[in-house]
Amino acid sequence: MLALDRVGKTYPNRVHALSRFSAEIRPGEIVAIIGGSGCGKSTLLRAIAGLDRATSGTVTLDGATITAPHAKIGIIFQEPRLLPWLSVADNIGFGLSDLPADARREKVTRALARVGLADKANAWPRELSGGQAQRVAIARALVPQPEVLLLDEPFSALDAFTRRDLQDHLLDLWADTRPTLILVTHDVDEAVVLADRVLVMRPRPGRLFEEIAINLARPRDRNSLHFDNFKRRVLTALDRSLDRNVPDSEAAANAGEAMWW
Amino acid sequence: MTIEAPVLERPDAAVPSAASARLSRFARPALGLLLPVGLALGWELAVWLGYSNGRLVPPPTKVFATIVELAKSGELSRHIITTLSRVAAGFGLGVVAGTLLGAVSGYWGVARRLLDPTVQALRAIPSIAWVPLFILWLGIFETSKVALIAVGVFFPVYLGVMGAIHSVDRKIVEVGRIFRLSGPAMIRRILLPAMLPAYVVALRVGLGLGWMFVVAAEFMGASEGLGYLLIDGQQLGKPAQIVAAIVIFAILGKTTDWLIELATAPLLRWQDAFGRERGAA
Numbered sequence: 001m002l003a004l005d006r007v008g009k010t011y012p013n014r015v016h017a018l019s020r021f022s023a024e025i026r027p028g029e030i031v032a033i034i035g036g037s038g039c040g041k042s043t044l045l046r047a048i049a050g051l052d053r054a055t056s057g058t059v060t061l062d063g064a065t066i067t068a069p070h071a072k073i074g075i076i077f078q079e080p081r082l083l084p085w086l087s088v089a090d091n092i093g094f095g096l097s098d099l100p101a102d103a104r105r106e107k108v109t110r111a112l113a114r115v116g117l118a119d120k121a122n123a124w125p126r127e128l129s130g131g132q133a134q135r136v137a138i139a140r141a142l143v144p145q146p147e148v149l150l151l152d153e154p155f156s157a158l159d160a161f162t163r164r165d166l167q168d169h170l171l172d173l174w175a176d177t178r179p180t181l182i183l184v185t186h187d188v189d190e191a192v193v194l195a196d197r198v199l200v201m202r203p204r205p206g207r208l209f210e211e212i213a214i215n216l217a218r219p220r221d222r223n224s225l226h227f228d229n230f231k232r233r234v235l236t237a238l239d240r241s242l243d244r245n246v247p248d249s250e251a252a253a254n255a256g257e258a259m260w261w
Numbered sequence: 262m263t264i265e266a267p268v269l270e271r272p273d274a275a276v277p278s279a280a281s282a283r284l285s286r287f288a289r290p291a292l293g294l295l296l297p298v299g300l301a302l303g304w305e306l307a308v309w310l311g312y313s314n315g316r317l318v319p320p321p322t323k324v325f326a327t328i329v330e331l332a333k334s335g336e337l338s339r340h341i342i343t344t345l346s347r348v349a350a351g352f353g354l355g356v357v358a359g360t361l362l363g364a365v366s367g368y369w370g371v372a373r374r375l376l377d378p379t380v381q382a383l384r385a386i387p388s389i390a391w392v393p394l395f396i397l398w399l400g401i402f403e404t405s406k407v408a409l410i411a412v413g414v415f416f417p418v419y420l421g422v423m424g425a426i427h428s429v430d431r432k433i434v435e436v437g438r439i440f441r442l443s444g445p446a447m448i449r450r451i452l453l454p455a456m457l458p459a460y461v462v463a464l465r466v467g468l469g470l471g472w473m474f475v476v477a478a479e480f481m482g483a484s485e486g487l488g489y490l491l492i493d494g495q496q497l498g499k500p501a502q503i504v505a506a507i508v509i510f511a512i513l514g515k516t517t518d519w520l521i522e523l524a525t526a527p528l529l530r531w532q533d534a535f536g537r538e539r540g541a542a
């Protein structure tokens with residue numbers, strides 16, 4: 001289980017980006033984090049990934065405190081960040097260098113087929129479309145079989161059609177090994193389609209505002225009434241989170257206070 | 262231009278315009294040759310028709326004859342080998358020193374703050390100003406010449422390596438961190454490939470300066486080498502010999518540059534810009 005305990009981050013320039021963020025995330029759960037720009041979503045994700053250290057609080061995975069990148073935690077960024085000097089296949093196999101060559105090749109071939117890019121194995125990253133490149137990035141992150149996969153606005157640079165396609169594809173891949181997914185997004189539709197739970201954050205300092213469970217069976221129909229209801233709930237929470245006149249919700253405030261004092 | 266490049270690079274790709282691609286492949290360099298060849302022919306003709314006696318500006322045939330004559334006597338290859346080995350030694354030294362110091366300055370902030378101001382100050386000195394000192398220290402013979410060339414090569418390589426390390430994308434370094442690469446693995450798998458294109462450019466600039474400085478070095482009292490041919494031609498009033506040496510300098514400079522390009526091409530195949538460069542060359 002991934003446990004975030006009062007995680008806080010103050011950058012050296014004294015920006016208080018994240019304040020006492022607590023959450024417990026079950027194995028295999030899909031959690032979406034949504035919130036206005038600058039409310040600390042990327043900061044939180046980078047702390048979980050071990051890329052930047054939190055200035056207070058702890059992140060633990062199955063009891064082990066995360067202070068540096070961890071073998072069982074993968075991340076996908078907004079940009080694919082493929083290594084331009086490696087072929088598509090070598091990019092996917094980048095995290096498998098400990099494996100013998102043929103085992104690696106086999107995994108890579110399977111992953112390539114799984115993301116529908118078998119014919120691109122020997123292509124250079126520059127020869128891929130944006131959507132294809134992001135699929136390679138997903139394959140690269142999934143191929144070492146992480147227990148937790150973090151995604152920071154992974155589809156936000158793509159057009160609406162490709163984005164939907166990749167959302168469905170991500171769910172499909174997720175079903176293979178069911179890693180925990182933590183997905184930062186600006187897209188309410190995306191949050192409701194993918195997540196078991198949506199965490200709404202609010203800024204200055206970044207903190208948890210509201211938590212909405214999405215009790216919808218998968219596969220989810222984007223056009224159903226239920227889907228719309230959940231979308232509306234998330235939207236309302238998002239609006240309220242940005243309204244300075246609305247106080248922090250009871251639950252989140254209480255949880256924080258109780259643990260802090 | 263941008264559209265043609267991948268076609269040239271990848272014979273396996275579907276090639277709808279193979280004929281036109283092949284045509285432009287030869288047509289483009291041919292176009293570049295038009296001006297110099299035209300000028301040379303024009304001058305040749307002017308001398309032949311008696312509009313000029315061609316004494317100060319020898320016609321191409323005269324230059325060619327001089328080269329043939331020098332080659333026959335075996336003098337040409339002696340001069341070429343001398344100059345080439347000076348450039349090779351100076352270039353080698355300059356590249357090794359520039360790469361090492363550039364890498365140290367680029368990698369460790371402390372080293373940069375310690376080293377870089379001094380190097381930058383030295384760089385501000387016109388390198389030819391070192392000549393008297395080098396001659397005093399190292400004598401008039403090979404050592405001082407090689408040292409001067411090495412100094413010329415050092416700075417662009419040093420700056421290139423340092424800049425290349427600096428400009429490695431932090432986002433790509435993060436990919437290495439996520440996959441928990443150790444320090445050496447990070448250098449080998451991320452930093453080196455990422456900085457290679459800039460390094461090749463630095464090497465080529467360094468080589469260009471090496472050729473520039475070998476001329477300066479050979480002006481300061483050499484008894485062989487292409488630079489000596491230049492001085493000799495001036496003192497004995499043989500413009501054809503001067504032009505011949507210049508032509509050979511051009512050929513050697515271009516060839517060595519092309520060799521670097523050729524040697525590194527397989528390592529840079531991934532680059533977008535490389536295809537464009539080839540297409541335009």
Ligand SMILES: Nc1ncnc2c1ncn2[C@@H]1O[C@H](COP(=O)(O)OP(=O)(O)OP(=O)(O)O)[C@@H](O)[C@H]1O
Nearest residue numbers: 011012013015017036037038039040041042043044
């Ligand atoms: N490296 C940094 N140094 C200093 N301040 C930073 C740094 N990174 C982020 N911040 C600040 O921390 C706050 C939170 O930033 P963060 O990137 O986590 O927001 P975000 O929720 O991901 O925003 P967005 O939705 O726009 O991506 C912002 O005010 C930002 O200016």
Ligand SMILES: [Mg+2]
Nearest residue numbers: 041042043152
């Ligand atoms: Mg962000």
